[in-house]
Amino acid sequence: MSSVSINVRMDQDLKKAFEAFCDDVGLSMSAAFTLFAKKTLRENRIPFDIDRDIPNAETLEAFAEAEKMRKDPSLGKSYTSAQAMIEDILSDE
Secondary structure (H helix, E strand, O other), rough: OOOOOOOOOHHHHHHHHHHHHHHOOOOOOOHHHHHHHHHHHHHHOOOOOOOOOOOHHHHHHHHHHHHHHHHHHHHHOOOOOOHHHHHHHHOOO
């Protein structure tokens, strides 16, 4: 079977990090991409999950609460400094 070349464009820092990883596991970048292609075809899918970061119900509730507090500042506390906030959090109230 003859080989062909492909070009892949990526950020330079990503390439350097990927090269270092491949070296650490004893692969060339070419071998790593070939493994990816073979596994993709064998499984008939991208061989890892590709997800969007969708907030869960608890996070959505926190977003809604923060929005209410933004609209009505009387619903929450305000501080003049980070130190004041930390002291309040650590107090024995």
